[in-house]
Amino acid sequence: MKFLFASDSFKGTLSSERIIDLLTESANKIFPGCETFGVPVADGGEGTVDAVIAVTKGNIKTVKVHGPLMEDADATYGEFNGDSAIIEMAAASGLPMVPVDKRNPLNTTTYGTGELIRDALDSGYRKISIALGGSATNDGGMGAMSALGVKFLDAEGNVLSGFGSDLNKVADIDVRGLHPAVAETEFTIMCDVTNPLTGPDGATYTFGKQKGGTPEILDEMEAGMKKYAKLLLDKTGIDVDTVPGTGAAGGLGAAFKVFLNANMKSGIETVLDLIEFDKLLEGVDVVVTGEGRIDWQSAFGKVPSGIGMRSKNKGIPAVAIVGGMGKGADKIFEFGVESIIPTINGAMEIDEALERAEELYAGAADRLFRLLKVGMEIKK
Structure with a gap:
């Protein structure tokens, strides 16, 4: 047996x-x-990096980043197979990193997630998988893209930092500074939600409350997110609200789709492909799986x-x-x-x-x- x-x-x-x-x-x-x-x-949530690295015999790398409140933080990602990296966005921009009394999606950013991606690109990795989920943010991915060189500008041409509060201010986007390695990198986004960026089932109204958003804050952010979505459409021709999963991680899914041309894929399917699970099944008589609650x-x-x-x-x-x-x-x-x-x-x-x-x-x-x-x- x-x-x-x-x-x-x-x-x-x-x-x-x-x-x-x-x-x-x-x-x-x-x-x-x-x-x-x-x-x-793991299914693309917590523990995904550890699971992939354990099977592929890869390494864990620690990077100095900025957390959701732009505080100094240490975050890790996995490197394996010589050309691949795997990142959990929650490692740099996760909800547990924000004290309960400071949770407000207007004041958080995905900048640190962008720093992890930038480090992976600078290290030569050209296959990058990113697990979405557990975010403290609702910035439409502006923070992460800012860390990768995109400039989000207000009506006066000032560069915005990429916090959730900047959604209402963004009036233009300059992609000329986007990290040059993005064009030659294959990005896979592990995402199991199908929420669009805006609307009643969008990023703000579906996930914003758990990140500290009051009804008033959520209404303000939804207005900003709609403005941001229209700007993306005008600038890139991509209507993110027609793409399932763009509302994941506070709109980070939309930014990855638009700026990184990322492929969105089921978390568990991505993990099983990365560890070449089908090969492991050869000669097996019985598989035992499970989870805490089914x-x-x-x-x-x-x-x-x-x-x-x-x-x-x-x-x-x-x-x-x-x-x-x-x-x-x-x-x-x-x-x-x-x-x-x-x-x-x-x-x-x-x-x-x-x-x-x-x-x-x-x-x-x-x-x-x-x-x-x-x-x-x-x-x-």
């Missing part, structure tokens, strides 16, 4: 690497002499659906061990996952489940492999 383990982390309790250890121990106990192999996986959303760009479909396409059964099950969890059965094994083995409070996460996972792993053994006996 050959098993492949590819689970998302259980946030706050179990890392993907620890899950691999627990599955390996259990599999060898129930199937002595079996072959096991595990890879950490529900109807898991079928849309989450780790179990991505792993399940890749496995299904190769004719390999996949099963999921999960911390808990929510409404619509059975939808995952349409995406190559054949069964779900919850770790919870009795009635308990969430705090107890979290405290006992490792013990409960090990028990669920034992149950899973024992059930697989029964299936083999039936087949005989």
Whole structure:
């Protein structure tokens, strides 16, 4: 028997690497002499860089950047395969970097994300993947593009800094200073939201509240975002509101599309391609995946659906061990996952489940492999 383990982390309790250890121990106990192999996986959110670097044997690089409030900060990105870099925008412009009492999307910028990209370009990387999500910003990507040499100007010709408050001020765009390596670089944006830049489902009204936006602030920013979208259309001919995902990360998706000619792609699909997951499936009998909680959303760009479909396409059964099950969890059965094994083995409070996460996972792993053994006996 050959098993492949590819689970998302259980946030706050179990890392993907620890899950691999627990599955390996259990599999060898129930199937002595079996072959096991595990890879950490993420869906384009937190942990994506670590997962890709672990599999590709790449390196983590630390860079001095400016955070969402233009404070000095250290941020990291991954470098691998000699020509590739992978960046999580949240590493430089993430919401946790802003104290709760200072959260206001008018006052935040993606400048630091642009600095990470600039460093990757200066280091010679010409394949750059960027995970969107978890942003503290709603600046339309002006901050990031400013760090890459684009100038956003007000009506008097003054250069704007690229904060959210500048959306209402921008009147012209000068791209002549854009980093020259952009033209020869392939950018892939990991994005699983389809929100446009503006409108009721756009960046501001969908995500702005969680970044500290009051109704008054959001109305002001939406007016500015509409002005910005029109300017992009006038200057580039691209109507960003017709491109799904341009509202991601406070409009950073729009800037990447317009200025970097980036390809937008599902986070989990990008990660699986980067780690060459299909090659890892060769000779595998069963794949074990999972996540902390599985529900109807898991079928849309989450780790179990991505792993399940890749496995299904190769004719390999996949099963999921999960911390808990929510409404619509059975939808995952349409995406190559054949069964779900919850770790919870009795009635308990969430705090107890979290405290006992490792013990409960090990028990669920034992149950899973024992059930697989029964299936083999039936087949005989």
